[in-house]
Amino acid sequence: MTPPAEPRATPDSTGPEDTTPGHPAAGAAPADGPPAGCLEASCPGGGGCLGAARTGTVCAGSGCPGSDGTGTGRPAAARRPGTGCGEAGRPAGEGSVGGGPAGSGTECPCAACGATGDGAETPEGDAAIEGFATTGLVGPWATAGDGTGGAAGLTGDDRELLVRLLRLPTAGPLEGGDGDRTNRLCEAQLAYAEHAAAFGMRVVRHAPAVRADVERGPVPAVVRAALDRPEFLADQPNLVLRLGPDGVPGARTVMFNVHLDTVAGEQPVSFDGARFHGRGAIDAKGPAVALLAGIRSARARRPAIGRDVGVLVQAVAGEEGGAMGVFGTRPLVQAGYTGRLNVFCEPTGGRFLARCTASMTARVVVEGTDAIDDRPGEGHNASVLLGFLAQWLGHALDPYAARAAVCVAGLRTGARHNKVYGSGALSLNLAYSSMDAGRRMEREVEAALHGGLDAFAARFADTMLFARTAADAHAITRLEWLKRGLPVLDDRHAWGHALLQRAGIPSWPPDEPAFTCDAIWMSQIPGTCTVVLGPGDLAANNAHADGEFADAADLAAFADAVSRLLIAFTDDSNGAP
Numbered sequence: 099m100t101p102p103a104e105p106r107a108t109p110d111s112t113g114p115e116d117t118t119p120g121h122p123a124a125g126a127a128p129a130d131g132p133p134a135g136c137l138e139a140s141c142p143g144g145g146g147c148l149g150a151a152r153t154g155t156v157c158a159g160s161g162c163p164g165s166d167g168t169g170t171g172r173p174a175a176a177r178r179p180g181t182g183c184g185e186a187g188r189p190a191g192e193g194s195v196g197g198g199p200a201g202s203g204t205e206c207p208c209a210a211c212g213a214t215g216d217g218a219e220t221p222e223g224d225a226a227i228e229g230f231a232t233t234g235l236v237g238p239w240a241t242a243g244d245g246t247g248g249a250a251g252l253t254g255d256d257r258e259l260l261v262r263l264l265r266l267p268t269a270g271p272l273e274g275g276d277g278d279r280t281n282r283l284c285e286a287q288l289a290y291a292e293h294a295a296a297f298g299m300r301v302v303r304h305a306p307a308v309r310a311d312v313e314r315g316p317v318p319a320v321v322r323a324a325l326d327r328p329e330f331l332a333d334q335p336n337l338v339l340r341l342g343p344d345g346v347p348g349a350r351t352v353m354f355n356v357h358l359d360t361v362a363g364e365q366p367v368s369f370d371g372a373r374f375h376g377r378g379a380i381d382a383k384g385p386a387v388a389l390l391a392g393i394r395s396a397r398a399r400r401p402a403i404g405r406d407v408g409v410l411v412q413a414v415a416g417e418e419g420g421a422m423g424v425f426g427t428r429p430l431v432q433a434g435y436t437g438r439l440n441v442f443c444e445p446t447g448g449r450f451l452a453r454c455t456a457s458m459t460a461r462v463v464v465e466g467t468d469a470i471d472d473r474p475g476e477g478h479n480a481s482v483l484l485g486f487l488a489q490w491l492g493h494a495l496d497p498y499a500a501r502a503a504v505c506v507a508g509l510r511t512g513a514r515h516n517k518v519y520g521s522g523a524l525s526l527n528l529a530y531s532s533m534d535a536g537r538r539m540e541r542e543v544e545a546a547l548h549g550g551l552d553a554f555a556a557r558f559a560d561t562m563l564f565a566r567t568a569a570d571a572h573a574i575t576r577l578e579w580l581k582r583g584l585p586v587l588d589d590r591h592a593w594g595h596a597l598l599q600r601a602g603i604p605s606w607p608p609d610e611p612a613f614t615c616d617a618i619w620m621s622q623i624p625g626t627c628t629v630v631l632g633p634g635d636l637a638a639n640n641a642h643a644d645g646e647f648a649d650a651a652d653l654a655a656f657a658d659a660v661s662r663l664l665i666a667f668t669d670d671s672n673g674a675p
């Protein structure tokens with residue numbers, strides 16, 4: 099979903115140095131597992147900056163070439179030989195495929211990692227996270243979530259991974275502005291892949307989309323403009339993990355999709371034992387980590403999972419920023435990384451949503467002649483014309499508001515007080531729930547604009563100030579579509595919906611409005627069931643806003659739902675529990 103981004107928040111650059119009794123000082127290993135250490139071969143600690151120089155799994159050794167020397171470090175996983183993005187040779191992730199920059203199989207797919215090799219800092223300091231790694235496991239799943247067969251839950255390692263992901267800025271360049279290369283998505287994906295490898299998931303693809311694949315369908319104008327920058331795709335790879343052999347057919351496969359990119363606006367990262375705060379906590383890094391916990395738990399309870407039932411996880415870029423998945427989810431779906439059941443992890447309050455709207459963006463552009471304030475009637479007045487059209491279109495499109503979101507958005511001419519602006523633009527964003535409704539609304543916008551221009555011409559023809567604008571209104575105004583023609587999801591797969599119900603997952607109420615997400619790209623894949631399912635609520639959890647959070651209890655409940663769903667799918671596929 100893409101509510102408007104909140105004003106940027108400055109990263110909380112340090113966080114309090116934690117010296118509270120009972121909390122480990124920076125440098126203590128996490129209480130729930132052996133220290134991972136820095137595996138950098140040239141590390142002066144002999145391949146292991148263990149002990150005082152470490153915080154958690156983050157190498158902070160001042161002499162370690164893998165460290166930035168400030169103690170903030172980077173995740174050890176990102177430097178681990180064999181998982182890619184190590185400084186030496188930057189080996190590609192295992193099984194890296196695809197025709198992009200990773201096609202050679204020897205290079206890290208991601209240009210961003212090269213950029214981080216210079217010691218770019220995380221936005222957070224390395225202070226111990228409040229309440230984190232103090233007792234290892236906190237909460238009601240402290241004993242259940244060990245992956246050995248109890249109810250799914252988050253382990254200390256899961257929590258540590260989530261905090262690590264929250265600390266890595268992964269807002270894409272469409273969010274951060276032209277030329278922004280602070281995105282560390284590739285590192286986040288490597289940490290995620292390494293975590294999944296612990297219970298047998300393999301990397302089957304870790305590469306950015308290639309341009310030809312992106313251009314195989316409708317492309318939003320913002321993406322089209324950005325494609326000319328070579329680093330744009332390279333900085334935003336996609337990751338696909340698989341559990342089970344390659345030969346497991348799609349009919350016996352469940353695919354999960356989750357996006358690891360976020361909207362812009364870093365937020366202070368914390369975990370207090372019950373609640374995670376940070377950009378992406380609910381949308382969608384928290385759900386991403388819980389997803390792995392759920393798969394791990396299901397696998398422990400049904401050995402057939404990973405043997406004759408396959409699980410795919412797409413951990414994608416390009417969901418936010420208006421990209422609509424065209425260089426993330428869409429090429430992966432088109433490459434066949436799908437299953438009979440496909441679950442897109444976005445906050446739905448634990449209910450499965452089988453329909454997704456899509457949106458189109460229109461821009462009314464006026465290109466006329468400016469005038470000085472001494473002779474205001476001599477030019478075209480785009481402010482008055484666009485202001486009139488904004489009201490006219492708002493009124494004309496209001497009847498659609500009952501069915502889908504109609505957003506009469508930004509209007510821009512200029513800011514000066516002593517100038518008549520001859521040019522400007524007005525943007526409209528319009529959601530629709532069926533392709534037919536979308537095409538109808540497109541025609542409606544065109545007709546309404548025409549009617550508005552006629553009305554303006556008639557009303558202002560005899561004025562002193564605006565007669566020229568009225569006479570030329572049609573000639574200086576045009577409608578541009580920045581985005582249109584995207585599909586919607588309207589899944590009616592009875593088998594899949596019954597399976598979800600059997601797994602104890604309720605359906606989204608029919609009268610509650612749906613939202614848009616990458617699941618729209620599954621609408622064109624026949625014979626598959628696709629739903630959106632995730633913990634929390636976009637609005638209540640402050641997704642895209644200040645104070646974004648995810649409750650550990652909600653994440654654990656989602657992990658449990660994933661586990662139940664996989665078990666139900668496996669029993670359904672195998673004919674028996």
Ligand SMILES: [Zn+2]
Pocket residue numbers: 099100361381418641642
């Ligand atoms: Zn979002």
Ligand SMILES: [Zn+2]
Pocket residue numbers: 099357381382417444
């Ligand atoms: Zn999302």
